[in-house]
Amino acid sequence: MTDRRFNPAAADAKWQAAWEEAGCFVADSASEKPKSYVLEMFPYPSGRIHIGHVRNYTMGDVLARYKKMRGHEVLHPMGWDAFGMPAENAAMEKGVHPGGWTHDNIAHMKAQLKRIGFALDWTREFATCDASYYGHEQALFIALYEAGLVYRKQAEVNWDPVDMTVLANEQVIDGKGWRSGAEVEKRKLNQWFLKITDFAEELLDGLDSLDGWPDKVKLMQANWIGKSKGLQFAFDLSDGDKVEVYSTRPDTIFGASFVAVAADHPIASRVAEGDDAAQAFIEKCKAGGTTAAALETAEKLGFDTKLTARHPFTGEALPVYIANFVLMDYGTGAVMGVPGHDQRDFEFATKYDLPIPRVVAPNADDADKPFAGEAEPGEGVIVNSQFLDGLDVEAAKREVIARIEAAGAGEGKTVWRLRDWGVSRQRYWGTPIPFIHCDTCGVVPVPEEQLPVELPEDVEFDTPGNPLDRHPTWKHVDCPGCGGKAVRETDTLDTFVNSSWYFLRFASQPADKPFDRDEVAKWLPVEQYIGGIEHAILHLLYARFWTRALERIGMLDFAEPFASLFTQGMVTHETYQAGDGSWLSPGEVKKDGADYMRIEDGSPVTVGRVVKMSKSKKNVIDPDAIITQYGADAVRWFMLSDSPPERDLPWSEAGIEGCSRFVHRLWRLTTQRDAAASGEDLDLARKTHRTIAAVAEDIEALSFNKAVARIYELTGAVEKAQPSASREEAIETLLLLASPMMPHLAEEAWAEAGGEGLIANAAWPAVDPALLVEDEVTIAVQVKGKLRDTLTAAKGSSKEELEALALASDKVQRSLDGAAIRKVIVVPDRLVNIVT
RNA sequence: GCGGGUGUGGCGGAAUGGUAGACGCCGGGGACUUAAAAUCCCCUGAGCUUUGCUCGUGCGGGUUCGAGUCCCGCCACCCGCACCA
DSSP, X not given: OOOOOOOHHHHHHHHHHHHHHHTTTOOOTTOOSOEEEEEEOOOOOOSSOOHHHHHHHHHHHHHHHHHHHTTOEEEOBOOBOOOSHHHHHHHHHHOOOHHHHHHHHHHHHHHHHHHTTOOXXXXXXXXXXXXXXXXXXXXXXXXXXXXXXXEEEEEEEEEETTTTEEEOGGGEETTXXXXXXXXXXXXXXXXXXXXXXXXXXXXXXHGGGOTBSOHHHHHHHHHHHOEEEEEEEEEEETTSOEEEEEESOGXXXXXXOEEEEOTTSHHHHHHHHTOHHHHHHHHHHHXXXXXXXXXXXXXXXXXXXXXXXXXXXXXXXEEEEEETTOOTTSTTSEEEEOGGGOHHHHHHHHHTTOOOOOOEESSGGGTTOOOOSSOOOSOOEEOSOGGGTTOBHHHHHHHHHHHHHHTTSEEEEEEESOOOEEOEEOOSSSEEOOEEEETTTEEEEOOGGGOOOOOOSOOOOSSSSOHHHHOSSTTEEEOTTTOSEEEEOXXXXXXXXXXXXXXXXXXXXXXXXXXXXXXXXXXXXBSEEEEEGGGTTHHHHHHHHHHHHHHHTTSOSOSOSBSBEEEEOOEEEOOEEOTTSOEEOGGGEEEETTEEEETTTOOEEEEOXXXXXXXXXXXXXXXXXXXXXXXXHHHHHHHHSSSOTTSOEEOOHHHHHHHHHHHHHHHHHHHSOOTXXXXXXXXXXXXXXXXXXXXXXXXXXXXXXXXXHHHHHHHHHHHHSOSOHHHHHHHHHHHHHHTTTSHHHHHHHHHHTTOSSOGGGOOOOOOOGGGGOOOEEEEEEEETTEEEEEEEEETTOOHHHHHHHHHTOHHHHHHHTTOOOOEEEEETTTEEEEEO
């Protein structure tokens, strides 16, 4: 017994040192134990750990510690997604070198992570900006090139005509450059691409094997890949040429009232040659950003080329437009416009006063039904369509495809929405693309013995644009082929490439190659991957692609990197605004009864919506400050309590106070033990064993909030119980169950009670199945579906017994009030419903 | 605009189609204390004619003996949209 209070600051440091000393969390790939690879998405070293990271890594940590308790050898690594634009922005704004800035940030954030007591194997740490990482990435890139999965082509970028630089989408605000304010233009550059479209079918089919992934993510990826079956066919044009169009709705072919081509379609270019107005329209289409959202929300604009296209069945002459909403990248870059059954076409036709025929109707009788101000893209019966009339949509599609194919005018075709992955970035702080341009030999890979191609240190950020391109010496090299003068590629790789294989490098990091295939096979696929839903498509699809590509070229033996995926919600917080509308940080505000006021001058504060923490709204909580105030365990407990992990977690002062109280409450309980207590408390023992089973189930399902609630319940039961051997067992169990969540308190209390070794190395408590059996159940009794009574019955009572018990109830009889019973529904061990 | 998701007390949430609100927070009352903090105990969805009854899971319909849960139609908010990470 002790009256010593739990001191988080001292305990945190003490046990973190003890774990490190014992090497508790260093993964041994030679271990005979079953292996578990638990991985959270590694952070971008922005400067400070934010509370969202804490939530993400706490979840992974609980799972990693739990798996270790279940006898697994656990790999739980951490590293840094260290290339990217913020470092270059810092260089421009503060005059610091991106590398120095990044390494300072990493040092700070690593210290922050260590304070939270995560069970991480720091011996495997690396940053993607280390040449010892990106050099191997260059080797992999060359390997993919040699396998024919890398190529170059012209592609559009956002061009800032004032700063003379390429802008990222986030740097384009309302179609203007973020620094210059100039109207952004689309410009074509020769860029590097990865052939992800070669894998479209397998990336789609592979989703079926990902049982551990959320359906919503699989659905999003499937839609992104976007396999569609349709018809590609040619219209004859009035000038004697043809235009190939692609449509996923060939059944609506009789509803076509125009043909539209993309602004960069060859037909558009040809029309523009002798037509200044057409040229001006095409130029206009080049203004603005390149994002899909910008294109699709922009007003639908068209230019009438005066050409006409001959309808293959009716012979009708349809006008041909150049339109800003047609994408050159998808299908053939030209479409047949069916306004009645496609919303974009509807808007376009309305604007340019084109006919809107109906060719699909709810019923055959509705052939002339007017449209209610919008297109009807759904199912129905084909009408006004000659030989298609009366068919359903699918049958009509087949019929049209068959007829067009028979006429030799086109063919049924599968088209993918997925586009090849453009990986060129005209920036310094990224992996140099390891190629050399030679006038004689063309594009030549850097020889393996010359890797890594390292970034030069001496670069200037005083002007926009790529410092690599304007560096005085770096790019000038001799051609590896002919030995003549040549230049390096100055584009660097998209940072998504860095995060497409880092999980392999964590598992195996030899000096002379990217990874060792056999070592990787010991750990991969990742058993549980945890990160934000915002990565549902791009990062996860790219990582899947990269893994499959490496499998195809024989470097890996598996196709899918992540067996299970979990996407966690954001951490949110109330917002506060002063009278003048300016945002206030939580530290500037205090609660005054039911209202809030500004500490500075007592002026009233408006409490705004609970939103994602962001610097601009100042509703940010600093993990360091709260760890100092409450200790790591209270913060970890808060991250796991209440909100289901896939949902948003609202941060609150009251909530963390409550968590802190519970840490101390558990401490008191464990220090009020009576080792000499004897005797059995069957109810408590049952509760204990039910809790062990339930908490294990909850942790495995990552339902941490439910596990937390069960630990609270058992704590409450222990507090009410009289001393007994069962109570001693319950307390020890509580410590073990809580140890993945509050490891510091658990160690301290374990040591206090004379527990053997570190609780971090302890085994998960065993469940006694005999104690899980229930012998009595509570039965709900309803009359006409409404609850009227509850009664207790022996588990497994027969339907007849339960019915008799229910009818014997006074409350039920009163409720029945003599009415005739029509039917009695009995659900064994649960409910009786009497219907009159 | 397109794709995906979420919606339950004052708040976070729990609930294999079967007792809606477990557990936590806030709030109220009490105990202990000279007093406070800490701690402990009790109450806490709304309403009513209070042995009990009625209403209640974003809104409107539907299926069912029975719907938070399944179906149809809406609304609001959140995530993604290929150069933010």
